[in-house]
Amino acid sequence: MNELIPLFEFQRVFVTPWTQDFSSSVWIVLMGFFVATACGLVGNYLILRRMALVGDAISHSILPGIAVAFLISGSRGSLPMFLGALVAGAVTTVLIEVIHKKSRVKQDAAIGIAFTSLFAVGVILISLFASKVDLDQECVLYGEIAFIPLEGMVEFAGLTLGPPSVVRMALVTLVVALLVGLFYKELLVSSFDPALAFSLGINSTFVHYALMAMLSVVVVSAFEAVGAILVIAMLILPGATATLLSHRFPVMLGLTVLHAALSAVLGLHLGVWLNCSLAAAMVVAGTGLFIAAAAVFGYQQTHAHEHSQNNNLRGRRGD
Amino acid sequence: MNSRTNRTTVRLLYLLSSLLYLLFTTPAHAARIGDLSETSLWDQALRFLTFQDPSVRYALLGSMLLGISCGLLGSFLVVRKMALVGDALSHAVLPGVALGFLWNMSKDPVAIFIGATLAGLLGTAVVNLLKQTTPLKEDTALGLVLASFFAVGICLVTMIQRLPTGNKSGIDKFLFGQAAAIGAADVQLMAVVTGLVVVVIALFYKEFLVTSFDAGFARAVGLPVQAFHYGLMLLLAFAVVIALQAVGVVLVSAMLITPAAAAYLLTDRMHRMLLLAAVFGMAAGALGAFLSFLGNNLPTGPFMVLAATAVFAAAFLFGPRHGIVARWWRQRSRAARIQRENTLKAIYHVLEARNFQGEGVSFSELAERRRETEEEIQVQAAALARHELATLPGEADALFLTPAGWQTACAIVRNHRLWELYLTHTAQIAPDHVHEDAEKIEHVLGEDMVRELERRLNYATKDPHGKVIPGVPVMLETKPEATPGYGRSA
Numbered sequence: 001m002n003e004l005i006p007l008f009e010f011q012r013v014f015v016t017p018w019t020q021d022f023s024s025s026v027w028i029v030l031m032g033f034f035v036a037t038a039c040g041l042v043g044n045y046l047i048l049r050r051m052a053l054v055g056d057a058i059s060h061s062i063l064p065g066i067a068v069a070f071l072i073s074g075s076r077g078s079l080p081m082f083l084g085a086l087v088a089g090a091v092t093t094v095l096i097e098v099i100h101k102k103s104r105v106k107q108d109a110a111i112g113i114a115f116t117s118l119f120a121v122g123v124i125l126i127s128l129f130a131s132k133v134d135l136d137q138e139c140v141l142y143g144e145i146a147f148i149p150l151e152g153m154v155e156f157a158g159l160t161l162g163p164p165s166v167v168r169m170a171l172v173t174l175v176v177a178l179l180v181g182l183f184y185k186e187l188l189v190s191s192f193d194p195a196l197a198f199s200l201g202i203n204s205t206f207v208h209y210a211l212m213a214m215l216s217v218v219v220v221s222a223f224e225a226v227g228a229i230l231v232i233a234m235l236i237l238p239g240a241t242a243t244l245l246s247h248r249f250p251v252m253l254g255l256t257v258l259h260a261a262l263s264a265v266l267g268l269h270l271g272v273w274l275n276c277s278l279a280a281a282m283v284v285a286g287t288g289l290f291i292a293a294a295a296v297f298g299y300q301q302t303h304a305h306e307h308s309q310n311n312n313l314r315g316r317r318g319d
Numbered sequence: 320m321n322s323r324t325n326r327t328t329v330r331l332l333y334l335l336s337s338l339l340y341l342l343f344t345t346p347a348h349a350a351r352i353g354d355l356s357e358t359s360l361w362d363q364a365l366r367f368l369t370f371q372d373p374s375v376r377y378a379l380l381g382s383m384l385l386g387i388s389c390g391l392l393g394s395f396l397v398v399r400k401m402a403l404v405g406d407a408l409s410h411a412v413l414p415g416v417a418l419g420f421l422w423n424m425s426k427d428p429v430a431i432f433i434g435a436t437l438a439g440l441l442g443t444a445v446v447n448l449l450k451q452t453t454p455l456k457e458d459t460a461l462g463l464v465l466a467s468f469f470a471v472g473i474c475l476v477t478m479i480q481r482l483p484t485g486n487k488s489g490i491d492k493f494l495f496g497q498a499a500a501i502g503a504a505d506v507q508l509m510a511v512v513t514g515l516v517v518v519v520i521a522l523f524y525k526e527f528l529v530t531s532f533d534a535g536f537a538r539a540v541g542l543p544v545q546a547f548h549y550g551l552m553l554l555l556a557f558a559v560v561i562a563l564q565a566v567g568v569v570l571v572s573a574m575l576i577t578p579a580a581a582a583y584l585l586t587d588r589m590h591r592m593l594l595l596a597a598v599f600g601m602a603a604g605a606l607g608a609f610l611s612f613l614g615n616n617l618p619t620g621p622f623m624v625l626a627a628t629a630v631f632a633a634a635f636l637f638g639p640r641h642g643i644v645a646r647w648w649r650q651r652s653r654a655a656r657i658q659r660e661n662t663l664k665a666i667y668h669v670l671e672a673r674n675f676q677g678e679g680v681s682f683s684e685l686a687e688r689r690r691e692t693e694e695e696i697q698v699q700a701a702a703l704a705r706h707e708l709a710t711l712p713g714e715a716d717a718l719f720l721t722p723a724g725w726q727t728a729c730a731i732v733r734n735h736r737l738w739e740l741y742l743t744h745t746a747q748i749a750p751d752h753v754h755e756d757a758e759k760i761e762h763v764l765g766e767d768m769v770r771e772l773e774r775r776l777n778y779a780t781k782d783p784h785g786k787v788i789p790g791v792p793v794m795l796e797t798k799p800e801a802t803p804g805y806g807r808s809a
Contacts, residue, residue, distance in 0.1 A: 005478075047455075052462040053403050102643060103635055109402040109580045116573030117628040120621035123495060123570075127617050137495055137618070141569070142473045229410070229569065230473070233466030240459050276477040283470030290463070297453060 006275055013273040027148050029264045031166050032282050035145075035222045036260030038173040039231060040238030041180050042218050044256055045211055047239040048191040053108075055235040057115040058212075059219045059228050061092040063122025063140060066223060071129055078168060085220040086213075092118060093212065119228070143227035143279045146271075165224060172221045176214060180253070187211070188249060226279040233283040237263070241290045244297040259289055327590045328521035331597060334387065335514060360613055367612050377506050378498035378565070378612070382604030382623065384509040385562040386574065388516045390582070390600030392558045393575035394593050395551055397583055399531050404443070406572035407461040408552070409559045411442025413472025413568050416493050417479060424484055426500075428508045432560050439556035442468050472568070496567030496620030498608040509561045516554055520593070527551065528589055565608070567620035577627035578603060581634040584641050603627035657762050659706060662699045663728035664735070664761075665689045666709075666720060671786075679717035722792070729789040734761040736782035736789075737772045743783040744776060750783040 017025040046055050065088025066081055073080040092114050099110040126137065153160050154167045161167050180187065190197040190204045197204050215235075222231045242255035266289075267282025274281065370376050396405045415438025419431035442464045449460040479490055492500050501509075520527060529537045530547040537544050555575075562571050582595035607623025636643050665688045669680050682696045689696070693716075700718045703709040708724030711717075720728065735757045742753040764772075782788055 047459050050456050050458050052456075052458040053406075056403075056406070056462055056465065099635065103584055103641055105580050105583060106397075106400050106402075108400055109397050109576050109583075112402040112406060112572055112576035113580055113628065113631060116570055116577070116624050120570060120573070120624040120628070123618060123621040124625070127621075128614070138491075141494060142477070230466065230470055232462055233470055236459055236462040236466060240455055240463050243455060243459075244453055271474075274474065274478055275481055276474040280470045280473035280477065283467060284474055287467035287470065290467070294449075294453065301452075 006273065008273060013269050017268060017272055024148070025268060027163055027166050028145055028278060029268050030162070031145055031148060031169055031225050032264030032267060032278075033261050034166070034169040034173040035225050035231075036234050036238060036263055036282070036286070037257050038169070038176045038218045039222055039234035040256040040260050041176050041253065042211070042215050043235035043237075044239040044242065044252060045187055045191055046215070046235060047243060049211075052236050053111060054212075055215060055219070056232050057092060057096070057111045058089050058215055059223075059231045059235075060115040061118035061122075062088045062216065062220055062223065063228055064088055064118050064125060065091075065122075066220070067122045067125040067129075071125065082217070082220055085223075086216055088118060089212070089216040089219075139224075139227060140229075141227050142230055142277045143223070143225045145225045145279045145282075146277075148225075169221055169225065172218060176218060179214065183207075183210075226282075230279050230283050233286065237283070237286040237290055241286075241293045244290075244293045259286065263289060325521075327594050328517065330594060331387070331391075331517045331521075334597070334601070335384075335510070335517065363613050364609075367609055373503075374499060374501075375612070377501045377503060378608045378619075379605055381501040381506050381509050382498050382565050382608040382619070383601040384506070384513045384604075385558070385565055386578070386600030386602070386604030386623075387597045388509075388513040388558040388600075389562055389571070389574040390578040390596035390598070391516055391520055391593055392551070392555050393577075393579035393600070394582060394589070394596045395527060395531055396555070396575055397579040398589070398592075402572075402576045402580075403458075403461055404446070405555065405559070405575040407446060407465040408439045408442055408555060409571035409575070410465040410472075410568060411468035412436075412439040412556070412559055412563065413469055413493075414438050414475055415472075416563060416568070417472055417475035417490065420479060420490050421475075424482075426489065428502075428504050431563075432508060432557075435560040435563065436553075436556045438468065439559060440552065443552050443556075469568075492567075493563050494567050494569060495618035496563070496565050496570070496623075498565040498611060498619040501564055505561075505564055512557045512561045516558060519550075519554060523547070523550075524590070565604070565619050566623055567618065570620040570624045573624040573627060574600060574603070577624070577631050581627070581631040584631075584634040584638045599627065599630045603630060655702065658699065659702055659708065660727065660731050660762055662689075662696075662703060663708060663720075663724060664731045666718075666724075667728040667732050667789075679719050681717040683716070685718075726791055729791045731761050733789050733791060734764045734769065736786060737769065737776065738764065739784070740776055740779055740782050740788070741772050744779075753783065 043052075043055065046052050062085035065084035065086070067084075069080040069084030072084075095114040095118075096107070096110045099105055099113060100107045105113070123137065123140065126140065148163050148165055153162060154164050155161065162170075186197070186202050186207055189200060190202055190207045194204050197207075219231055219235075222234060226234060238256040238259040239252070241259050242252035245255055246252050263282050263286035266285035268278060270285050271278040271281030366372055367375050367379075370379070393405065396402055412435040415434035415436065416431055417434075418438070419434025420426065422430040422434070446457070446460045446464050449455050449463065450457055455463070476490055476494075489497070489500055526537075526542055526547055529540075530542060530544050534544050537547075558575070559571050562574055566574050578599035579592070579596040581599050582592045585595055586592050603623050603626040606626035607619055607621075610622040610626070611617040611619040634642065637645070639645055662685075665685055666680050669684050669688050682693045682700065685700075686693045686696045700709065700711055703718065703724060704711050707721055708727060709718045709720050712719065738757040738760050739750070739753045742748045742756065743750050780788055
C-alpha cells in the first residue's frame with residue numbers, strides 16, 4: 001500500500017510545483033482552468049435542458065472524426081481536427097434522430113447505440129494506424145494535460161502569451177464566455193421556458209443548434225487535454241455543484257468558474273501527490289468539491305426543516 | 320406463457336451447455352495468443368477457426384458467454400428505457416476493478432469481480448441518492464456518477480501502472496478489452512454468472528416482466544418492485560463485470576444496449592426478444608473476438624461493438640415488420656394500390672357519364688376525366704393490366720375492365736358515396752364538404768364497416784349528390800372470403 005500511495009510530503013506536493021516546476025505547473029493549471037471553465041459554462045445549459053447525456057454522446061463520438069482528420073492531414077493541425085470532429089458530431093446527431101424517429105427504438109437506446117458505434121470506429125482506427133497517428137488509447141481516455149509542449153510560445157505584440165495549446169484553449173474559453181454573456185437572455189429563456197422564448201421571438205431551434213455547435217467546439221478543444229471521457233465530468237461537475245449552492249443563474253455561472261479554478265489547482269496538487277494522471281486528478285478534486293457542496297446542501301435542507309416547517313420545501317424534488 | 324418461458328430457458332441452457340462442451344473436448348496444445356506476433360492474417364484466421372489453441376477457445380467461449388448475459392439483461396434495460404443507466408454503471412465499475420486488482424496485485428478474477436460489482440452497485444445507489452435528495456435530474460446524476468467514478472478509476476489505474484509490478488499487469492486491457500487475455504478461470508466465472516443470470520430470469524420471468532412493463536400494477540398485486548429493480552441492477556453489475564475483460568469498461572454499455580435493441584426491432588414478445596438478444600450478443604461476441612484476433616494486439620471491445628452495430632443495422636433496415644425496407648415497400652405498394660383504385664374509379668365515372676353504354680374506355684376519355692396526360696394514363700393502364708383488373712387489346716388505345724376490375728371499381732365508388740351520405744346524413748356535414756374526406760376513406764373502409772354503414776343508412780340507394788350508390792357484382796369463380804359480400808343478398 002505504501003508503494004501505491006506515496007508519502008504526503010508538504011514540500012513536494014505544495015511547494016515544488018510553484019517553485020522548481022513553476023514553468024510547467026502554471027500552464028497545466030491554466031489549461032485545466034480554461035478547459036473546466038469552457039466546459040462548465042456550456043454544461044450549465046446542458047444540465048438545465050436535461051441534456052447532460054448528449055454531452056456524453058458527443059464527446060465519445062467525435063473520436064472517429066479526429067482520427068480521420070489525423071490520418072488525412074497527417075498532423076495535429078487544429079483546423080482539420082475541428083472539421084473532422086464537427087462532421088462526426090453532426091453524424092451522431094443525425095444517427096440518433098434517424099434511429100429514434102424511423103424505428104421504435106427509444107431515444108436513450110438510440111443515443112447509446114450511436115455513440116458507442118462511432119467511438120468503436122475511432123478506437124479501431126487509432127489502433128490500426130497507431131504508427132501513423134500521433135494519438136494513443138491512453139490519450140483518448142485521459143488526455144495529455146501533463147505534457148503540454150512548451151516550445152513555440154505564442155507571441156503577440158512583443159508579449160509572450162504562452163504555449164500554443166493553452167492559448168488556443170484560452171481563446172475558446174473567451175469566445176464561449178463572450179457568447180454566454182451576449183446571448184445571456186436568449187439562452188436562459190429558451191432553456192427555462194421555451195413557450196416564453198417563442199412569444200419573445202427567440203428561435204429556440206436555432207439556440208439549440210448553436211448550443212450544440214458550441215458544445216462540439218468545446219469538447220474538441222478539450223480533447224487533447226483531458227481525453228474523450230473525462231470531458232463529461234468537466235461538462236457536468238461544475239454546473240451540478242453550482243446547482244446545489246444557488247438558485248440564481250448568474251451566481252451559478254460565477255460558481256462554475258470558481259469550481260473550475262479550484263479543481264484545477266487542487267487537482268494539480270492531488271495529482272502530484274499521488275503521481276497519477278493529472279486530468280483525472282482534477283476531476284477527482286472537482287468531485288470532492290461536489291461532495292462538499294452536497295454536504296452543504298444537505299445541511300441547509302435539514303437546517304431549514306428545523307426552523308420553518310412551511311418554507312423548507314422550496315426547490316426540493318417531489319415535494 | 321409459462322411453457323414459452325420454459326422453452327426459452329431450455330434453449331438458452333442448451334446453448335450454454337454446448338458452449339461448455341466445446342471448451343472441454345477440443346485438445347489443447349499451444350501457447351497463449353499474446354505470445355505470438357508477426358503472423359500473417361491468414362495464419363491467424365486459420366488458428367482461430369481450427370480452435371486448436373486453448374486461448375482461442377477461452378477467448379471465443381468467454382466472448383459468447385458475455386454476449387448471452389449482456390443480451391439478456393440489456394433487453395430489460397431497453398424495454399425499461401434505462402439504456403443509459405447501463406452506460407453509467409459500466410463506467411462506474413472501473414475503480415472497483417482497480418481496487419480488486421490491488422487486493423493481491425494480480426488479475427484475480429474473483430477479487431476483481433467482487434470489487435467491480437460493489438463499485439457498480441455503489442454507483443447506482445449514488446445515482447438514486449442524488450435523484451432523491453437533490454434537485455439534480457436523472458441525466459445529470461448519471462453523467463456525474465459515470466464521469467467521477469471513471470476519474471477515480473483512471474487515477475488508480477495510472478497509479479498502479481506506475482508501480483514496478485503494475486506495468487506489465489495488463490490492467491490497461493480492462494479499458495478497451497482484450498479477449499485474448501481471458502483464461503480458464505475467467506471462463507469458469509463467466510459460465511457461472513451467465514448460468515445464474517439465465518436461471519434467475521427464468522425463475523422470476525413473470526415478475527421481471529410485470530415490474531418492467533407496468534410497475535403500478537406490479538405494486539398493486541403486491542410485488543416488491545424496488546427489490547426486483549435492485550435485483551436487476553445486481554445481475555446487471557454481474558454481467559458488466561464479466562464482460563469487462565473482453566469488451567472493456569468504455570464500451571460494455573454497447574453490448575448491453577445494441578443486441579437488445581436489435582431484438583426489440585424484430586419481435587413484440589419479451590421471451591422471444593430475450594432469446595434473440597442472447598443470440599445476437601453471442602454472435603457479436605464471437606465475431607468481435609475473431610476480428611480482433613486477426614490483427615496484432617488489437618482491442619476486442621470495439622470490434623464486438625461494431626459487430627453488434629452491424630446486427631442492429633441489419634434489423635433496422637431489413638426487419639420484416641419494423642424494418643425500413645419493409646416499411647418502404649409496404650408504403651409503396653399501398654400507394655400503388657390507391658393509385659390503381661383511383662384509376663378504376665375514374666373508369667367507373669366515365670362509364671357512368673355515358674350511362675354504361677359501350678364497353679371500352681379510351682385513354683383520352685380517361686385523361687380528360689383525371690386531368691392527366693395520356694402518357695400517365697398509359698402507365699396506369701399498364702398497372703391495371705398487370706393486376707388483371709383490365710385488358711388492353713392491341714392498338715386501340717382503350718382499356719376494358721375485367722370482372723375483378725369492375726368489382727373493385729364498384730366497391731370503391733360505393734365506399735365513397737356511402738361515406739358521403741353518412742357524413743351528410745348522420746354527422747350533418749354540408750354536402751359540399753364531404754368529398755375530400757370520402758376520397759381518403761374509400762380506400763380503407765372494410766367490408767364489415769360497409770355493412771354497418773348500409774344498415775345505419777337504411778340501405779339508401781342514392782348519395783347526397785343524387786348519384787346512384789352501385790352494388791358490387793358477385794364473382795362466382797373467386798373464393799367466398801375474397802368476394803365482397805355486398806349484393807350477396809340482393
